[in-house]
Amino acid sequence: MKIAVDAMGGDHAPRNPVHGAVLAASEVESEIVLVGDEPTIRRELEAHGSPAGISIVHAEQVIGMEEGMATGIRRKRQSSIHVGARLLRSGDVDGVVSAGNTGAVMAVTKVIAGTLDGVDRPALAVVLPTQTGRALVLDVGANADPKGRHLVQFGLIGDQLARQLLGIARPRVGLLSIGEEAGKGNDLVRSAHRGLSAQDIEFLGNVEARDLYQGGADVVVCDGFTGNILLKTSEAAVETLRTLMREEFARTIAGKIGGLFARGAFARLRKRVDYEEFGGALLVGVRGLTVISHGRSTPRALGNAIGLVEEYARHDLNSCVETALAGLVTVDPTETASIGVN
Amino acid sequence: MKIAVDAMGGDHAPRNPVHGAVLAASEVESEIVLVGDEPTIRRELEAHGSPAGISIVHAEQVIGMEEGMATGIRRKRQSSIHVGARLLRSGDVDGVVSAGNTGAVMAVTKVIAGTLDGVDRPALAVVLPTQTGRALVLDVGANADPKGRHLVQFGLIGDQLARQLLGIARPRVGLLSIGEEAGKGNDLVRSAHRGLSAQDIEFLGNVEARDLYQGGADVVVCDGFTGNILLKTSEAAVETLRTLMREEFARTIAGKIGGLFARGAFARLRKRVDYEEFGGALLVGVRGLTVISHGRSTPRALGNAIGLVEEYARHDLNSCVETALAGLVTVDPTETASIGVN
Numbered sequence: 276m277k278i279a280v281d282a283m284g285g286d287h288a289p290r291n292p293v294h295g296a297v298l299a300a301s302e303v304e305s306e307i308v309l310v311g312d313e314p315t316i317r318r319e320l321e322a323h324g325s326p327a328g329i330s331i332v333h334a335e336q337v338i339g340m341e342e343g344m345a346t347g348i349r350r351k352r353q354s355s356i357h358v359g360a361r362l363l364r365s366g367d368v369d370g371v372v373s374a375g376n377t378g379a380v381m382a383v384t385k386v387i388a389g390t391l392d393g394v395d396r397p398a399l400a401v402v403l404p405t406q407t408g409r410a411l412v413l414d415v416g417a418n419a420d421p422k423g424r425h426l427v428q429f430g431l432i433g434d435q436l437a438r439q440l441l442g443i444a445r446p447r448v449g450l451l452s453i454g455e456e457a458g459k460g461n462d463l464v465r466s467a468h469r470g471l472s473a474q475d476i477e478f479l480g481n482v483e484a485r486d487l488y489q490g491g492a493d494v495v496v497c498d499g500f501t502g503n504i505l506l507k508t509s510e511a512a513v514e515t516l517r518t519l520m521r522e523e524f525a526r527t528i529a530g531k532i533g534g535l536f537a538r539g540a541f542a543r544l545r546k547r548v549d550y551e552e553f554g555g556a557l558l559v560g561v562r563g564l565t566v567i568s569h570g571r572s573t574p575r576a577l578g579n580a581i582g583l584v585e586e587y588a589r590h591d592l593n594s595c596v597e598t599a600l601a602g603l604v605t606v607d608p609t610e611t612a613s614i615g616v617n
Numbered sequence: 618m619k620i621a622v623d624a625m626g627g628d629h630a631p632r633n634p635v636h637g638a639v640l641a642a643s644e645v646e647s648e649i650v651l652v653g654d655e656p657t658i659r660r661e662l663e664a665h666g667s668p669a670g671i672s673i674v675h676a677e678q679v680i681g682m683e684e685g686m687a688t689g690i691r692r693k694r695q696s697s698i699h700v701g702a703r704l705l706r707s708g709d710v711d712g713v714v715s716a717g718n719t720g721a722v723m724a725v726t727k728v729i730a731g732t733l734d735g736v737d738r739p740a741l742a743v744v745l746p747t748q749t750g751r752a753l754v755l756d757v758g759a760n761a762d763p764k765g766r767h768l769v770q771f772g773l774i775g776d777q778l779a780r781q782l783l784g785i786a787r788p789r790v791g792l793l794s795i796g797e798e799a800g801k802g803n804d805l806v807r808s809a810h811r812g813l814s815a816q817d818i819e820f821l822g823n824v825e826a827r828d829l830y831q832g833g834a835d836v837v838v839c840d841g842f843t844g845n846i847l848l849k850t851s852e853a854a855v856e857t858l859r860t861l862m863r864e865e866f867a868r869t870i871a872g873k874i875g876g877l878f879a880r881g882a883f884a885r886l887r888k889r890v891d892y893e894e895f896g897g898a899l900l901v902g903v904r905g906l907t908v909i910s911h912g913r914s915t916p917r918a919l920g921n922a923i924g925l926v927e928e929y930a931r932h933d934l935n936s937c938v939e940t941a942l943a944g945l946v947t948v949d950p951t952e953t954a955s956i957g958v959n
Contacts, residue, residue, distance in 0.1 A: 406860050419803035453845040461761035461842045484853040500803045503795035508847050509854040511826040516855050523882035533879025540865035540872040
């Protein structure tokens, strides 16, 4: 198996992607292909003793982290993102990891690798730790203004991903909303609720963040704006609690002693909740396998993302998703009036 | 000063509202008026020794926590929520606290007390703890499908509230989005961004949850769906971290010792981040002063909500908001195409 890594993507490229590849090389079975400026990558690799199992494919150009779509996608056809997507399309690699410009990776991959049959809009999916296990959340950022019918597709896609990736026979699929009763939420949620109710999946109806984190759903469906808010709010709230905790621990002798003794517990906890451990978001609905990591990804996070791609590549995700979407039941898309209060 | 408390509102009514009033009676200067079924409330009060400073106003009916708008609002005009709103309108009380059906409290208060001049849609505002202080977030649940112009009003209202309630001379107002650059987000955010940019406020542009929690904004504006997701995700993420932490602490001797020593730190931390400590959400844009508490509110949370109302009532919030909205600058509401990717 071969996995391409965008060596030029992310806030600390090429240093972190190359270092991530080096970390992963000793842990994965796949060959890793670093895509980007060949001389620069070679120098970085040499600093790590040029380990075995890593090769380089040259790419002339780089799309910046904040570059606009027009310049980035249309004018830089030799960017590391483009070259990686072409390797994916041609079957030269089995998957791609990029910590680059999320919008550019999504758009380029969609155009070059193409969307799966039955998919209107690709989505970003993440696996989050819950109190009892793991849950899949999609969309977390690809579609800021989708229609209800897109969320219905996300439900079917999520159902398949949870079967394949989480090994759940009949995943419980929830629709993220404010208030659990049908009718609660916004217009989009009500439209998606009707559509999801008609599908052959274990649809729970509306769920809230609490249900997600308590392990009450295996798949949580939402629009990309809301999903991104959910993800970033979780990170920010946990980070804030940690900072406040450190302050409180440092204030008294007892707290300092407590902090010392609890150090092991915190280290294990960190392994369970850290974004880094989960590597990145899976771009679903496009052909091939693409994981988009955080722009601020550490080498460890990128190494984990490479491992994630290897794990995902063992499943035939694409054809499972296409089969599921072929069974989509369409419903009357009539919108009802807004009620929208929790 | 007089503060009405909906004795029939919330999952544990009348027990918790009455107990909350008893707790608050010894701490606030105001007289507390319990609104609801007189004989039941009297019995509950007697169990607490019928403390001074608490009176009862009878209300025949109760609107259930999950009751629909039609039955609840239109048919139960003698509900504790209706009676409380009429006391507010007539000036018999200076503020109202209810842990009842949020939708019903909002709708009834809007109809009976009326909206402020210049306000199209009332909103729910909460004050959240940040790493450096406090920030005001609105809307957290009143409007699931607002337009950009409503978010612009929320910005002006939030600016005034932060001046009055948080004592900030020129509050920094951010627009909650995914990605900080203008243009990032969904259609609603882009529309609101244009409108907010034209106002005479310290507009930061888009902000993310991280900025909010790190103290990078004094006011964060969003639609009620997104705000409610933000609030509930924060609660759920923190709660999950706590549960996992307890598990980790219990796993080893060192962890158990650490937990014991850290107990004081956790207790202080809890005071800083607990929902209970903050009492509830302020219904802004309607005449008078109404705080809506969580349906699951403990007596302590309800007691704090009463204290909050007393504190808020010292400011002339309503006329400040009306003056601010009179200065609203209207902009061309033309929508631009969706880009919407982070």
